[in-house]
Amino acid sequence: MTDEAAKLGEVIFEFRQIGASVKVSAIHVASDTEISLVGAASAGEYALRMAATRKLIYVLAAKAEGGSPR
Secondary structure, eight states: OOHHHHTSOOEEEEEEEETTEEEEEEEETTTTEEEEEEEEGGGOHHHHHHHHHHHHHHHHHHHHTTOOOO
16 A cells, blocks of 8 residues: 555445446545546456545545646
8 A cells, every 4th residue: 555545544435346347436534535436346356446546546636736637
């Protein structure tokens, strides 16, 4: 886990399998920011959790800069 991920604080993850895919939702509790992504079920929970964490860090950084993520 990266230093940025360790500093996030509480994050709630939800995994929903849809066929061969998994929808991952991650909610940053302190800022009430939510992201979601879809990945292959074969990727495994850890890889999907880390991908969601990286996306959440990206979105939080974009919001902090006053911009909007792409």
